[in-house]
Structures are given as C-alpha cells and as structure tokens.
Amino acid sequence: MYLSSRIAAIAATTSLLLLNVSCGGGSASPTPLPPTISVTLSTSTLNIVQGGAPQPVDVTVSRPSGVTGAVTLDTSILPAGVAAEVESPGSGDKGKVTFTATAQNGGAGTHPVVIRASGGGSNGSANMNLAVGIIATVGASVTSSINMFMSTSFQPASWTDQFFVNHPEATVPLGALNPQHINVQVLERDIPQLTAATPTSAGSWDFTYIDGILNPIFTAGDNNPLYQIAMGPVFMYNTGNPQMGLRDATFQEFATYCAQLVTYYNTGGFSDGAGIHHVSQYYPNWPITYWGIYNEPNINGFTPQAYVEMYNVVVPQMLAEDSHLKFVAVELSDWGNEPQRYLPTFVNNVTAPVDVVATHYYSSCNQRDTDQMLLDTIPTFANHVDYIYSQLQSKPTLANVPVWVTENNVNADWDMGGGMSNCNPGQPFVTDRRGSSAFFAA
Secondary structure, three states: OEEOOOOOOOOOOOOOOOOOOOOOOOOOOOOOOOOEOEEEEOOOEEEEEOOOOOEEEEEEEEOOOOOOOOEEEEEOOOOOOEEEEEEOOEOOOEEEEEEEEOOOOOOOEEEEEEEEEEEOOEEEEEEEEEEEEOOOOOOOOOOOOOOOOOOOEEOOOOOOOOHHHHOHHHHHHHHHOOOOOOEEEOOHHHOOEOOOOEOOEOOOEOOHHHHHHHHHHHHOOOOOOEEEEOOOOHHHEHHHOHHHOEOOOOOHHHHHHHHHHHHHHHOOOEEOOOOOEEOOOOOOOOOOOEEEEOOOHHHOOOOHHHHHHHHHHHHHHHHHHOOOOEEEEEEEEOOOOHHHHHHHHHHHHOOOOOOEEEEEEEEEOOOOOOHHHHHOOHHHHHHHHHHHHHHHHOOHHHOOOOEEEEEEEEEOOEOOOOOEEOOOOOOEOOOOOOOOOOOOOO
16 A cells, blocks of 8 residues: 555556457568567556656667667557656667646546657557546545555465465466555565675575566566565574674675666576576566565664665665666564654665655554454554654655555464464464454464
8 A cells, every 4th residue: 555645546457458450362462561669668557646746657669670760759649638758769779758647637547558669660669558546635624635556465485485386377366456566575485595695606596486476476467566675695694593683784795685686687687606697587578666675674683773774785786787776665564663763764864765665554463452442553553654754754855755555454463483373472373353364464
C-alpha cells in the first residue's frame, strides 16, 4: 500500500492484444517491409494521478543493421486530459516519454498506449497501459488526503521458494490480480552469493532459487517488482551472525554484492571466480528498477547511524551500474517509538538518492487480542505515518518522497520455527478467529 498526498483508485489493468493479419493473392512478389526498430519500455504499466507529478517511461531503441540517423518518438492518441512530453533519442538509443494528467479531467481509468519510434526509413513500437487515478475528497473538513495503491508481497523462505516451480499454474491467478511492484524480500538460501569474493575472485553464485520466484513474477505481468535486498550473504557478518553487524565497517563488501545484483538483472551479468557467467534470462527486456535497501534494519543489527552510512555507500555503487534505479529506504519495523528513534538520523544524514521511504506495521503481536484492541491501534499507525512525512518534509530534497507500507497485517504471532506463539512463550499458535491463520500471519 502506497501512501502519498492524494487518494487514487487505480482501475483494473486491461490487456491489449494486437493481431497482425495479412492477406493477399496472385503471383506478384510482395513489397519488402522496412526493417523494424526494436522499442523497449522501462515499464508495461504506468500509474499517474490527476493533478499529480509527471511520471516518465524510459524508452530504449535498437536500430536494425545498416540503419543510421536520428530516431524520433511519438504516442498513439491519449485519453482526454492526459498529455505526453517526448524526449526523442535522436542519434542515441535512449529516450523518454513523460505523462501528466490534469487535475479535473485526467482521463480516469486504464488506457492502452502505443509508443512509436521512426527514423531512417524504419519504424517500431511498444505497447503499455496507462492507469490514471482519480481524486476524491474525504469529508468536508479534510484539507489533506492520501494516495493509496494496493499490491502484494512475497517473503521467500527456504520452504516456499520453489512454490512457483512446483505450481506453475499459480501464475494465472497471480496475473489476474494485475500486480505491480510486488515486494520480493530475499532471505535465506534465496541469497545468490554463496562464497566470499577475494581480490582475484568474484566468489561463487547460484541464482536458482531467487529466479524460481522472480521469473514467474515477470511472466505474470509484473515487469517491475521491488527487489528487497533484505540482508547480505551470511559470511559478510561478524561471526556469521546478522545481528552482530557487517564485518566490513566501510560497507564496501556489501555494496559490491548489491551492485553485482544490478549487473545480473540490468546490465548483462558478470563472471564468478570459476569463470561462470551469470545473467538473468530476461535481460535486457525486464530489468529491475526498484530496490529496497535492507529489511527492518532497526531490529536487524543496524543503529540509525550505521544504516544511513551503509545506505550512502550502497546506493551510489548500484547507480554506477544502472542510473535508472529507484530506491526504497529504511523498511522500518514500526513499533513503539521506532520512527522517532530512526527517521531523524536518516533524514539529517542521507546524501544518496531516496525515492521511497517504507515502513511495516502490524496491529498486534497476539492473535488473542480483541477486535477493539486492534482497532485502537489505528490512531498510532496514522500518527507514525504522519511523523514520517513530517521528517521527510523537513528536508527540501525529501519533501516529495512517498511513504509505502510494504508489510501490514493483523498480527505477527506465528513462529516460523515450529508453529508456536511469538507473543505467548511456550504456547502453540492459535488460529485467529477473524480469519487470520498461519498463512495470513507474518
């Protein structure tokens, strides 16, 4: 769930199927078709809000052999109230189309859009969906609002990371949800680096398990998931314990690992110490743009100062591999006064780009709590989000950064180690009668 400055209801994504049909007769030789320019978009679905900030789509073109000269971009007819600003590649291979919806007449709904490229006697195109959110006013006395978008999340674990491999049919209902920015939290054996890098070796890697999760997500229609680098390989920590902090106090070792992940998905891959080349099977069509920098650092071995120092080292190295990346920061375990303890240090000291600040919120750690006890937590949740925004808005460079709630649930009482209660030591987990269960809990 994404929280920002307006309420937006995003219509369900529709699919556009273009069929090329040819017919003819006689014996005349057909006229050769001009060579096609390949057009690749940074996303297949773009969300914009009426009266909201312009949103760009990066466009990459590849000319056929022998074709030179400038390439220009244009779009198909747009819905009323939606405008596009085009930056053509010219003699290069990178362009951009930026979409804006007017506040009162922004073509609410989901619309198919074609982005076309032409030049040197050749042309090409790519399809996308443009989802335009509407504005709603909540109550006569309300002077501000929230912008909400619902998605889904995967938290891989060693006993679930082969789910899609064993149940490929599950991608069908997943695709029907029209997911966007699925939050994939990479932990345990899904972490692909197996052994340490040395001055003469890139270490050993195995992407089997994480690709078993990400590849089906790509094919289910979410071409732009959020890859949360929840933690690093175990060997990077003092005594092999993530709670003891990273062994490299400069964070360069962890930053190199993060940059190599970008290389694998976005820039053609890398070779490990054994000379094996690793590259995503979906490169270059589906790069990963959104990256979360660590999971709940406030309860996983990072002081506020250590986290911001790590963030400032990691993000520039990832950007050096791909300048188009977007970064989700903090991913806070939100309880007690953790926002007050963590956010000021981050806001005052962060120097690397921040595109999103994320938080996690659970109403309870006890499935035995009553409905009233759960409902009574709502004001605290609202106050915490308001506090996070107040901190971001205190710094001009962060004033427009949105807040995403990337984990949210009734309770977090399920003990993954054996079905016991996290909140009632020594007692078994009891299924929540409100409909929660071991599956629905954290």
